[in-house]
Amino acid sequence: MHTYLRRAAVALAAVSMTVGIAACGSADEADNDSDSGSKKKNDGPLTIGLLLPDEETARYEDFDRPLIEKKIKELAPGTEVIYNNAKQNATTQQQQVDTMITQDVDALILDAVDAKSIQSGVRAADDAGIPVIAYDRLAEGPISGYTSFDNNKVGQVQGEALLEALGDDAKDGQIVMLNGSVTDPNAAMFKEGAHSVLDGEVNVGREYDVKEWKPSNANSDMKGAISSVGKDKIIGVYAANDGMAGGAITALKAADFDPLPPVTGQDAELAGVQRIVTGEQYMSVYKPYKPEADAAAEMAVKLARGEKIDSVATSTVDSESEQGVPAVLIDPIALTQDNIKETVVKDGLWKIEDICSGKFAAACKDIGLQ
CATH class of the missing domain: 3.40.50.2300 (Response regulator)
Known part of the structure; x- marks a missing residue:
């Protein structure tokens, strides 16, 4: 189950220290929420969204998708992975993000078609308490983690x-x-x-x-x-x-x-x-796609369960809109x-x-x- 929206969560926190505050905004917010231990743990099956950008590049359907899905299900048996491919259409991908929010996924792995235009979708997911992991491409907006190559x-x-x-x-x-x-x-x-x-x-x-x-x-x-x-x-x-x-x-x-x-x-x-x-x-x-896919799956599962990802992320990156995003970067x-x-x-x-x-x-x- 997701955390409450940030505004409601802050109000509740003022009433009682035992009530969880919202998690998964920017990278710093994710760390702070995890440090406080305020996000409710979800130890059962999860629902994780996976959005890939196109079918022109063979790697996405042949390797990235099956590797990510396999790792998620190893880490969290019984988890449902909801998958969509944008087929190189940024508008379609924005609609897919909206659908993921409506379906109330626990976390979202996103490989953006257009890293800038998807910012509003990332922010909407964050406002809904859904952590977004940018996969392979560094999307703009309050993402909670990033995995790619150098x-x-x-x-x-x-x-x-x-x-x-x-x-x-x-x-x-x-x-x-x-x-x-x-x-x-x-x-x-x-x-x-x-x-x-x-x-x-x-x-x-x-x-x-x-x-x-x-x-x-x-x-x-x-x-x-x-x-x-x-x-x-x-x-x-x-x-x-x-x-x-x-x-x-x-x-x-x-x-x-x-x-x-x-x-x-x-x-x-x-x-x-x-x-x-x-x-x-x-x-x-x-x-090597496997370490990239594995890192994204681990981040998604941990964030969905309200856990820190510093055991996965080995560095940080900056986008135009976010600073210090926890990241895994792999050498080519x-x-x-x-x-x-x-x-x-x-x-x-x-x-x-x-x-x-x-x-x-x-x-x-x-x-x-x-």
């Missing part, structure tokens, strides 16, 4: 890999940069991290903030870059994730690039890993042909038979992935 470092890893691939030829032509959507705060951090490595080391011919992270939009932008920069001048492509890398590579192949320039990616999607095996894509960023790993077996295969993300199926078998044999 997103600035993701961009640095991508930039460093591209420079390594270009070698001494890094300034002999121009690169194209395909950044993520402007509605995603992570995209800005990837972009900042990449520029921190690439600026002064390469010439950027064209740069795009790809709408909605869509591979089709990345394909269109890449075609525009080829036309404006010139086929003979493009020596590398910074693509912020694997889906966009695929869109860019399709455009490069259609323009008869041979060989293909090095292209970066992120998320270690199966198609991306297979392109790395064949050499069409130079690298991806492997982000550069994925290339050299470490596929030691990373995504070893961790069980993909099996060798998945990666090396059909037309990819020969390429797997060539790089010793069998």
Whole structure:
């Protein structure tokens, strides 16, 4: 059962010290409420909401959702997880948050489509006594916890890999940069991290903030870059994730690039890993999803039960609207042909038979992935 609304709770607290005050506002409020032990414990089954942003990126349905649901049910047997996917529509996600509030969930895990526009929904959940855990993207508003990867470092890893691939030829032509959507705060951090490595080391011919992270939009932008920069001048492509890398590579192949320039990616999607095996894509960023999902599940269960999350959160982050949000940040790993077996295969993300199926078998044999 949730705590009372903050205004009512403060009034009750003035009457009796035994009555719980409201919990789960900003990060500081969450800690203070937990310290006082005022939020009623809920040791039984919970109801936890899970809202993910899109189906374009394979990771959300294939990994994040099942991992989060599994961990929640391990931590709190009998708990109901209410799930919805916004399909890249910010208005739809706002409506989903409203529904979660109406359904009186005990906690909400939210991966925002638009981190800024969802602020009113986060605040409404907080006013209703529902703690919100920002998942993968740092949503604005009074969130109670955050779990993601070191997103600035993701961009640095991508930039460093591209420079390594270009070698001494890094300034002999121009690169194209395909950044993520402007509605995603992570995209800005990837972009900042990449520029921190690439600026002064390469010439950027064209740069795009790809709408909605869509591979089709990345394909269109890449075609525009080829036309404006010139086929003979493009020596590398910074693509912020694997889906966009695929869109860019399709455009490069259609323009008869041979060989293909090095292209970066992120998320270690199966198609991306297979392109790395064949050499069409130079690298991806492997982000172990399980520790991120586990941390979000642990935060949600603890906050739903009125417990502190300092045993889970190892650091803090600041958003534009909140300071000192308890956070778990996980380091990313550069994925290339050299470490596929030691990373995504070893961790069980993909099996060798998945990666090396059909037309990819020969390429797997060539790089010793069998």
